[in-house]
Amino acid sequence: MDNTIAFKMKLKPGKKEEYRRRHKELWPELAALLKENGVYDYYIFLDEETNILFAVQKVREGGGSQSLGDMPVVRKWWHYMAELMEVNPDESPVSVPLEEMFHLP
Numbered sequence: 747m748d749n750t751i752a753f754k755m756k757l758k759p760g761k762k763e764e765y766r767r768r769h770k771e772l773w774p775e776l777a778a779l780l781k782e783n784g785v786y787d788y789y790i791f792l793d794e795e796t797n798i799l800f801a802v803q804k805v806r807e808g809g810g811s812q813s814l815g816d817m818p819v820v821r822k823w824w825h826y827m828a829e830l831m832e833v834n835p836d837e838s839p840v841s842v843p844l845e846e847m848f849h850l851p
Contacts, residue, residue, distance in 0.1 A: 749805050756832040758797070758831060765830050779820070784805045785803050786804055824836070
């Protein structure tokens with residue numbers, strides 16, 4: 747069974763275009779790792795009033811990006827993105843899971 751996962755992160759002020767540029771150039775090895783771990787559809791939206799990034803992933807059962815923090819390419823990506831986002835001490839993005847409240851199939 748597939749699942750949809752949503753979470754929010756926070757972009758630092760003035761970093762919108764650099765964030766967009768880096769994601770347009772997403773490393774192929776990172777994209778492959780996500781797909782290998784069940785992520786088959788992934789969107790990130792920005793609320794410019796709050797700098798909140800809203801992410802939605804469609805994942806195969808048991809998949810997702812939230813458990814890949816031990817992978818070297820993920821840690822390298824976190825380091826690369828840390829100057830643009832609010833991060834934890836290990837440079838992972840501060841990520842807050844969101845509860846589904848409605849779905850129109």
